[in-house]
Amino acid sequence: MMTGIMINFKLRYCKARMLAYIHGELPPHSRRRMARYLDECPRCYAEYQRQRALIAELQWTLPAFGAASGDQLARIWSRVQADMRRRPGSVRPLYHAGYGLAALMLAVLLLLPLAGTGGASAAASLTQPEPALRLVASTTLTPGSPVLSATLSAPATAQGGQTSSVPETVPPNTPRPFHAAGE
């Protein structure tokens, strides 16, 4: 019973390390242990022989697997050359113009929202009516001046004698507000 367990243990140990052992990649103490098991355990040694046979076969068969003939290689070389000629500039630099263009487009995309905000505020300032009252107030401080009399008289006639702060320096061809036109 004990012997059977030991044999299984040795076999598992050997199977797990067999490739490394055959390739000489085991540390010295594991290598010594493997060698001892191979000496003592016939099943371990049979496993070792099988693995070696397979490795030898792979090393013998695989290097010849898919070996190309000279004609084949020459034909592929002519195809490679044709492909290189078709697309000239065979050795291209790592950072070519494409990268610069992409960076430029990225920068434009990033700056576009900022430029949009600035444009909107500029447009707003352009469309907002100029507070002409301040201008009028600053210029109508002298009583009896023609400017002051023109400023005060016009709203009084338009809104039933009430004084208004609506500027009167509006150009003559500017359309009047809707409610004012209705009244």
Add this chain to the structure above:
Amino acid sequence: MPVYEGEEVRALIAQCLRGDQAAFAQLYAMHAPAIHRLCYSLLLSRHDAEDIMQEVFVYAFKNLLRFDPARAAFKTWLYTIAVSRCRNTYRRKRLLQVDLGQVFNLNLAAPRSETPEAVLAQHSAQDMLAKALAELSSSLREAVVLRYGHGLTYREIAEIMECPPKTAESRVRLAHEQLRWRLNQAGRGILEELLGI
């Protein structure tokens, strides 16, 4: 590791960068047989192997400036491109179309024993091995082909397969186990036939 992996390859690459066509031809002649074997072993189709090989060399020659000799050998770089292109091909095809006709008509090296019985036994064993290889998953086949077909170290395999060296090692071991299992499944004592064991 071949000697020409060092200065000679660097000199050739420098000449290629100056536009020397003869240097391109020399680089191709150095590496084409191995790249073809690799592509064929992974794709198991001569037609696909030729197409991928052409792509590999065109890409490599057009991107020679990207090759960094401090990071990897030129051969390893070419293998990396080839494996990557082969993977794209598996993905395109989903199920690998195994060209059994070609697998059975391999251009194998001359058998070690010339008696007709030995030749027959060896060819049978090689055919079984080829079929077993074709049944492996792509990553295990890559690992075992790079290890035994091209004699690369686990570190080189890891670089090419873009995985840690321990993973490369375990893939080789797993491929080995599966090959053994498949060959035993064949039930013909094939391993005993191989090498006269």
